[in-house]
Amino acid sequence: MNYEDILYEVRNAAAWITINRPQKMNAFRGQTCDELIHAITRAGYDRQISVIVLAGAGDKAFCTGGDQSAHEGQYDGRGTIGLPMEELHNAIRDVPKPVIARVQGYAVGGGNVLCTICDFTIASEKAQFGQVGPKVGSVDPGYGTAFLARVVGEKKAREIWYLCRRYSAAEALAMGLVNAVVPAEQLDAEVQKWCDEITEKSPTAIAIAKRSFNMDTAHQSGIAGMGMYALKLYYDTEESREGVRAFQEKRKPDFRRYAK
Numbered sequence: 001m002n003y004e005d006i007l008y009e010v011r012n013a014a015a016w017i018t019i020n021r022p023q024k025m026n027a028f029r030g031q032t033c034d035e036l037i038h039a040i041t042r043a044g045y046d047r048q049i050s051v052i053v054l055a056g057a058g059d060k061a062f063c064t065g066g067d068q069s070a071h072e073g074q075y076d077g078r079g080t081i082g083l084p085m086e087e088l089h090n091a092i093r094d095v096p097k098p099v100i101a102r103v104q105g106y107a108v109g110g111g112n113v114l115c116t117i118c119d120f121t122i123a124s125e126k127a128q129f130g131q132v133g134p135k136v137g138s139v140d141p142g143y144g145t146a147f148l149a150r151v152v153g154e155k156k157a158r159e160i161w162y163l164c165r166r167y168s169a170a171e172a173l174a175m176g177l178v179n180a181v182v183p184a185e186q187l188d189a190e191v192q193k194w195c196d197e198i199t200e201k202s203p204t205a206i207a208i209a210k211r212s213f214n215m216d217t218a219h220q221s222g223i224a225g226m227g228m229y230a231l232k233l234y235y236d237t238e239e240s241r242e243g244v245r246a247f248q249e250k251r252k253p254d255f256r257r258y259a260k
């Protein structure tokens with residue numbers, strides 16, 4: 001597969017996969033997800049690779065989730081909602097190698113979900129995290145909600161989703177969403193250090209450990225697949241479209257008329 005939306009580079013035994021859409025704050029469209037699935041699977045089953053790094057190009061954003069300019073009712077790709085999100089999430093979970101999120105800027109919406117699912121997140125002091133779904137007419141009915149609660153606890157996960165606040169790297173570290181925070185200029189060196197430490201270890205032991213960690217929450221994959229059908233129905237409503245329009249028009253959404 002030729003990549004247009006991502007970059008693929010091998011450094012020592014680490015595959016660095018970078019979302020390369022800085023003009024869209026590294027938001028993903030359908031094609032981006034397909035390329036990410038391909039690259040993660042390629043690295044995951046390449047014997048020369050021991051660890052995968054997921055990154056975003058430029059200074060501003062790791063990833064800001066679904067591309068709101070490629071979103072009208074549903075997104076522009078394949079799958080139930082026009083984005084093969086559940087396949088992408090499963091690819092990160094299923095590859096027998098650790099995946100590290102390298103976060104230098106915004107990890108927002110689906111970008112924050114990617115961090116949540118990755119085995120590790122290493123962040124610059126300038127990174128910011130948060131969910132935006134209920135502000136823009138979206139929600140992740142799978143790992144982004146249920147698995148987030150496993151990572152940061154139920155109360156914090158509900159706060160993150162219901163209030164849609166932004167959290168600094170230090171706050172993310174304190175809540176267990178991030179493994180390490182370093183000054184921006186040390187980020188790549190720190191990530192490479194983690195990669196090199198992993199590379200020294202037994203790949204089979206790590207692969208079994210990863211599967212074993214996944215086992216406890218494996219049912220969430222089924223919930224996510226089913227949840228996509230609910231999300232599709234939601235995306236077809238005026239309530240969801242109001243969220244997307246408000247973001248595009250840079251105004252506050254008016255959701256009150258849809259109160260249940």
Ligand SMILES: CC(C)(COP(=O)(O)OP(=O)(O)OC[C@H]1O[C@@H](n2cnc3c(N)ncnc32)[C@H](O)[C@@H]1OP(=O)(O)O)[C@@H](O)C(=O)NCCC(=O)NCCSC(=O)c1cc(O)c2ccccc2c1O
Binds near residue numbers: 065086136
């Ligand atoms: C990221 C921000 C917090 C940045 O705010 P700031 O005020 O600094 O900058 P601007 O808001 O002015 O943005 C600058 C520039 O970037 C464009 N942009 C930012 N994000 C996106 C995006 N996601 N898509 C397209 N374009 C984006 C923005 O329009 C500006 O462009 P200009 O041309 O005007 O300069 C802030 O931008 C922000 O909060 N962004 C919201 C991002 C968003 O809505 N993301 C989608 C959330 S939904 C989602 O990710 C998602 C969808 C699904 O369907 C899922 C399904 C299943 C599981 C998970 C899913 C999922 O997570």
